[in-house]
Amino acid sequence: MNKSRILIIAAGVVIIVAFSLYTFGSQSTAPRPGTKENPVNSGAAGSGGPASATVSTFVNRENPGNFYSIQFPSKASVEHGNTSGSYIAKLPQGVFSVQLVDIPDTSNVQLILLTQIQPALKSSLQDFNRVGYNQFTIGGHRAWGLTYTWKNGTIGMESIKAVVEGSDHSAAITFSGPRQGFGDQITNSTVIRPVVGSFHWIGQ
């Protein structure tokens, strides 16, 4: 076997090994659902919340191309959700959930929200009723908000779902709580708006 043949085989093996390491090394290793998540840091709230409130920052790097960070109040109990790249944060006022939503290249966030997410909510929630729909901006990205009421047994609930546009996936941030007190100024200014406003994509 001459030298050039050895070089060709060596180069091929190196390329195969490198590509295999890249492929299998970049696979996300999502924690099991319900696993307690630890924040990357804690500190005072930004401009969205009162100066006295402290928030914890969570950075999610499970889905390549869809890295993001979000802040929850420090008193929130944050767990990993059912799907890769998702969080569930439990607060006395209600529950936040963050999850990534696949937006096909042939569709857009608004279309998915109205033709898939809303019908899915309607079929899965008791007495679903849409009460609001608007567009706004989060961290320089377009977002659409869906506000709706529903019933958990006999308890009246209200939710707001904000879907933030991303380069690949979008992120759906949902806050659900009892209707009584949901829309009051304190909950809105100290919990919902700061958390939703703290979301931003990393590297987009």
Place this chain on the structure above:
Amino acid sequence: MQFEIKYLIAILSAILIFGGLYLKFLYDVPDGEAITNMWVSWFLIIFGIIGIIVCALWQKRNPLEVESGDDTAFDGLR
């Protein structure tokens, strides 16, 4: 002029690599299909690279030339 089969293999290998790279980096993978996409793209690219290596190592043998260093078989002819 006869078309050598190694060029056909090289073209097919290049197509495999292109397909694998497309699936890996450009295709919008639906939710829940990421693992399937990863394996399919990996196999396509690995088989493509192996095909290119085989083509690079391919040598057309001249039936009139004997590469064996064992000359004892021809001793009787000399």
